[in-house]
Amino acid sequence: MTTTESQQRERIPIHVHDTADEVARTLAREIATLIHQRASSGRSLVLGLATGSTPVRLYRELIRMHREEGLSFYNVITFNLDEYHGLPRDHPESYWRFMHDQLFDHIDIPRTSIHIPDGTVPRAAVYDWCRDYEKQITDAGGIDLQILGIGRTGHIGFNEPGSGPDSRTRLVTLDSMTRRDAARDFLGEANVPRHAITMGVGTILAAKKIILLAWGEAKSRVIADAAERPPAETLPASFLQQHPDTTFLLDRPAASELTRFKLPWLVGQVEWTPALSRRAVAWLSRHAKKPVLKLLDDDYTEHGMSDLLTEQGPAYKLNIRIFNELQHTITGWPGGKPDADDTHRPERAAPHPKRVLVLAPEPSDDALGMGGTLRRLVEQGHHVTVAAQTSGNLGVPDDEIATFADFLAELNTPAPVGASLATPSPASIVPRPLISESGVQSPESILSSCSGGVHAAPDLRRYKALLRRGEQRAATRACGVLAENTLFLDLPFYEQGRYRQFRATEADITATVALLRKITPHQIFATGDSEDPSSVPAVCFDILRQSLARTREDAWQRDCRIWLYRSPARDWNIAEIDMAVPMSPLELTAKLQSIRHHKSQRDQQTGESWRTAEHHDQSVARAYDEFGLANYEAIEPFRRYQIA
Ligand code: F6R
Secondary structure, three states: OOOOHHHOOOOOOEEEEOOHHHHHHHHHHHHHHHHHHHHHOOOOEEEEEOOOOOOHHHHHHHHHHHHHHOOOOOOEEEEEOEEEOOOOOOOOOOHHHHHHHHOHHHOOOOHHHEEOOOOOOOHHHHHHHHHHHHHHHHHOOOOOEEEEOOOOOOOEOOEOOOOOOOOOOEEEEOOHHHHHHOOOOOOOHHHOOOEEEEOOHHHHHOOOEEEEEEOOHHHHHHHHHHHHOOOEOOEHHHHHHHOOOEEEEEEHHHHOOOHHHHOHHHHOOOOOOHHHHHHHHHHHHHHOOOOHHHOOHHHHHHOOOHHHHHHHOOHHHHHHHHHHHHHOOEOOOOOOOOOOOOOOOOOOOOOOOOEEEEEEOOOOHHHHHHHHHHHHHHHOOOEEEEEEOOOOHHHOOOOHHHHHHHHHHHHOOOOOOOHHHOOOOOOOOOOOOOEOOOOEOOHHHHHHOOOOHHHOOHHHHHHHHHHHHHHHHHHHHHOOOOHHHEEEOOOHHHHHOOOOOOOOOHHHHHHHHHHHHHHOOOEEEEOOOOOOOOOHHHHHHHHHHHHHHHOOOOHHHHOOEEEEOOOOOOOOOHHHOOEEEEEOHHHHHHHHHHHOOOHHHOOOHHHHHHHHHHHHHHHHHHHHHHOOOOOOOEEEEEEEEOOO
């Protein structure tokens, strides 16, 4: 394995690319070459395939090559890694459905060459079925190229922590984090199957060549652990180190925790830019468990940072400089402090008040990521508009809508005064029937027309969107935002797409450009950079990026700053925070109250964030305290985004 000095800690060859699309194009070409080579010698290529968001771009590119370049899959045999146990094939979330929708239905692969674990095999027959799957792989000549994604637990296939390197195809129980990650697809964690059939780690390691793909920052920690730590059953992907021909192909955010990017001074010469110096000192302070101002020359030299001292030391001088830089990120004036000297403040004083646009990929993202700051901006007199970019209707479990639909039905049914005071008989608590003039349906008719998620009846999705609108209005109102300034873009990509397969369209950009031109903001708060590129926040951010490029010549852009906030589920490197907005205990309580208006989200993936928002803001405050800066109850962090 050829590595550079900076890759010395990586036990697996890793290639980092600018974008996931670039990786997909390169890999699709490589697969096409393999197919051609095999075809020319009259043999088949055996591919091991994965599902999930990660390979979708690769499959799109393969379909494009089939359509536009005549790439044939006639001599390709495929074996999929896994399938949920207990799901019928035609369930919208079955991997059988996924593979046919995403790839097989669009290429010329013979149906008999497709192999996907069968989730409908009765429990008692699973063992024999799995042995037969292994035999079929062997009979096909073994897997030539295995494509993998990776779960946040470190799973490959559904080999959760505890899976050994010799494990083979079998029935497994899914980890709770894995089930939480799938909760959105299944409209609630309770609907996610508990078991799956998966190829084992040993089955995967038997492939001749393995390529693992990962996008987005959420995967960065597990990628670094899999590549840089000794192999262990606690992280099954780490066993890939034992394979002679495995490569990781990553985008930059997924690679960000590798030592060569995170702590580059530990693995070679670096150029000590101001940003890197700040990152290094902050890291040292945390690592040595000392406030910045107490770091000694010895602390620097003992942690491989002597050359930083030589360039910018002694420690005393360097410490003070970085201390001041960190100190200057703290501000109680996120929109700038009017009439104050703003030389060292994150945001400029003028103009005041500012026109502020807060963009939330889904209603609730704003409250979770920056509810405290939102309230401050309003209190400090800025003109704040909050725009939910998508309706978020896919994030509402079906049963959440029953109460809402019942309310509507009741409202539209003339009932005798006082009827509600009577003791309800079983019949009277049954929701009322469809009311034709108003178009309002009973909860039953709405719910019975639904098969879940994206396949739900349009009415159901519309009602869910309205439910989220109501929650969003209540939450922003609690932060002081005027009702007319709480907007809903309902971007079409979301209404037309589904989880794992979202893509920005021209209509999304047009709508966003129109909003920007209407508000002509001095500040935009947004989120979603560095996330998995097919996730809702990442697509929304990409739409914003493209909309900013379209409006580059507009006068307002010259006077506009963009601040990135963060979902509480993601950590930020504390040294990369450009603005830290503190909250008192009362302000934190007020933020949590505004989040609680998003009732439909309490069991969803954001429900996890809901619970973690408090801990996240408190942990940022703790980090500032440990640097020796100030001891606040909680802090909301922001990073400045430079318009390209
Ligand atoms: C899917 C599979 C899983 C996924 C992993 C990542 O067949 O085997 O290991 O690759 O859970 O999922 P995504 O790509 O959705 O982040």
